[in-house]
Amino acid sequence: MLDNLDEFFKGFGYTLALFLVCAVASLVLGTLLVAMRVGPIAVLRSLAAVYVSVVRNTPLVLIFIFFHFAAPIIGINFRWVQVHIGSYDFTSAFATAFVALSLYTACFVCEGLRSGVNAVPMGQAEAARAIGLPFSGVMTQVVLPQAIRASVPPVASALIAMLKNTSVAAIFFLAEATATMRGLTNDYSSQRIGIFLAFAIGYIVLVEIVSMISLTFERRWRIA
Amino acid sequence: MAASVLFDAPGPATRMRHRMYTAIASAGIIAAVVYAVVKLNNDGQFEYGLWEPFVTPDYLSALILDGLVDTVTMAVFAIIGAVVFGFLFGVAKMSDHAFIRWPAWVVVEFFRAMPVLLMMFFVFYMWFISVQGSFLWIDQRSGFFTVVIALTCYNGAVLAEVVRAGVNAVPKGQAEAAYAIGMRKTQVMTIILLPQAVKVMLPAIISQMVVALKDTSLGYAVAAPGLTRVGQSIYKEFHNQVPTAIVLAVLYVGLNLLLTLLATWIQRRFVGEKKIDVVSVAAGIDNDRGGPV
Numbered sequence: 313m314l315d316n317l318d319e320f321f322k323g324f325g326y327t328l329a330l331f332l333v334c335a336v337a338s339l340v341l342g343t344l345l346v347a348m349r350v351g352p353i354a355v356l357r358s359l360a361a362v363y364v365s366v367v368r369n370t371p372l373v374l375i376f377i378f379f380h381f382a383a384p385i386i387g388i389n390f391r392w393v394q395v396h397i398g399s400y401d402f403t404s405a406f407a408t409a410f411v412a413l414s415l416y417t418a419c420f421v422c423e424g425l426r427s428g429v430n431a432v433p434m435g436q437a438e439a440a441r442a443i444g445l446p447f448s449g450v451m452t453q454v455v456l457p458q459a460i461r462a463s464v465p466p467v468a469s470a471l472i473a474m475l476k477n478t479s480v481a482a483i484f485f486l487a488e489a490t491a492t493m494r495g496l497t498n499d500y501s502s503q504r505i506g507i508f509l510a511f512a513i514g515y516i517v518l519v520e521i522v523s524m525i526s527l528t529f530e531r532r533w534r535i536a
Numbered sequence: 537m538a539a540s541v542l543f544d545a546p547g548p549a550t551r552m553r554h555r556m557y558t559a560i561a562s563a564g565i566i567a568a569v570v571y572a573v574v575k576l577n578n579d580g581q582f583e584y585g586l587w588e589p590f591v592t593p594d595y596l597s598a599l600i601l602d603g604l605v606d607t608v609t610m611a612v613f614a615i616i617g618a619v620v621f622g623f624l625f626g627v628a629k630m631s632d633h634a635f636i637r638w639p640a641w642v643v644v645e646f647f648r649a650m651p652v653l654l655m656m657f658f659v660f661y662m663w664f665i666s667v668q669g670s671f672l673w674i675d676q677r678s679g680f681f682t683v684v685i686a687l688t689c690y691n692g693a694v695l696a697e698v699v700r701a702g703v704n705a706v707p708k709g710q711a712e713a714a715y716a717i718g719m720r721k722t723q724v725m726t727i728i729l730l731p732q733a734v735k736v737m738l739p740a741i742i743s744q745m746v747v748a749l750k751d752t753s754l755g756y757a758v759a760a761p762g763l764t765r766v767g768q769s770i771y772k773e774f775h776n777q778v779p780t781a782i783v784l785a786v787l788y789v790g791l792n793l794l795l796t797l798l799a800t801w802i803q804r805r806f807v808g809e810k811k812i813d814v815v816s817v818a819a820g821i822d823n824d825r826g827g828p829v
Contacts (some may be wrong), residue, residue: 366789374784515650
């Protein structure tokens with residue numbers, strides 16, 4: 313295991329890169345979805361609701377299968393993605409994982425944010441309307457700031473789940489941490505337990521870091 | 537908070553504006569759907585040949601029997617294991633003895649923070665790559681038990697937290713009264729606390745079943761049976777990836793919606809609207825669905 317530390321870190325490098333870009337994308341998409349879900353336009357409300365309940369109930373593997381095997385047939389492919397940074401290659405495997413994970417996680421982010429909106433006391437919105445704020449004012453000045461604070465824990469748990477879900481990309485030809493582990497356990501079959509523990513601890517450390525960040529925000533933003 | 541609190545009942549000008557937005561949005565959605573259908577049609581995805589397997593009795597029975605039944609069986613095995621695991625470790629985590637409490641804490645945190653897939657690879661390479669024969673009616677080499685074991689550990693760890701939160705949600709006086717009439721710690725836990733906690737936990741357990749059901753598809757990585765594998769063999773034969781993905785998605789979504797309905801019904805029947813939030817939130821899982829996969 314110690315001889316292959318560079319592979320270990322490279323695997324987690326891909327995992328971390330995938331996590332970071334997907335976190336940004338799914339937060340943005342999830343915010344859009346929640347805005348549609350609580351907004352006044354009925355068509356957009358039901359569109360977002362349908363999207364969330366369909367994608368959320370589909371296994372992530374199936375979404376990966378769709379973008380990896382089915383989508384190229386109808387002309388959706390990511391072969392044009394060719395970014396190379398240092399020794400890291402971000403190609404179609406990475407782009408597929410990025411799209412699948414972001415679309416999937418956005419649903420959970422949306423639900424987390426929505427529970428935040430639901431947690432804001434009704435009187436807050438009523439008072440905001442009473443002083444004459446329009447919908448945009450009610451949302452941006454009064455409701456969303458409180459909703460975002462309240463939704464830190466569920467959104468963080470969605471992101472932690474996403475961090476663990478990056479491992480699914482291992483099945484679809486991305487050499488991230490889990491795929492690296494699979495390779496190493498094949499090559500050094502006598503040290504399987506050590507290799508497994510090392511990678512498990514790697515994931516646990518990452519998860520703990522994310523949950524520590526979320527705890528910090530939760531404390532700092534706590535409403536008195 | 538109901539969405540309607542967020543905005544005033546619209547006046548005439550706003551109603552006009554909303555109607556405009558609605559029209560634009562509907563036009564956009566319809567355009568997207570039409571584009572998708574036309575595109576699929578141009579690519580020949582609606583050709584009968586590609587959909588034929590899904591109306592042919594042999595393939596249909598393979599899909600339902602080998603796929604759906606295997607998937608559900610794996611999920612049921614995993615959830616039974618997870619409930620046992622969850623109760624053992626959830627109660628152990630609340631033990632008064634540090635030498636029981638801390639190991640249980642380590643085990644639960646370990647399995648909770650690790651990807652199920654990593655666990656699955658490990659179980660597969662450590663164990664099932666070398667076993668022979670069958671257990672009950674299931675071929676041990678098929679990857680079935682790899683999936684079950686990995687899912688048991690992961691979901692068990694999550695349910696351990698649910699159990700702990702559920703027991704903590706039982707009013708304190710219940711335990712105090714039980715001690716007062718001279719019950720032992722074990723009796724208080726098994727006769728007084730757990731039965732009341734189970735009621736509150738039921739919806740959370742069913743949400744976890746949805747997670748387990750979806751996660752069985754990870755067995756794809758170790759060639760375990762189930763819907764995903766049957767789908768794979770169908771599209772490898774007919775090259776009908778798009779229809780297969782659609783059919784599989786419909787099957788999974790249908791199953792999960794049924795489970796969600798069951799959870800909602802049980803929640804109304806046994807729990808009432810509010811209490812479930814206590815359990816899910818304290819256990820760190822999302823309101824109506826565990827975060828993971």
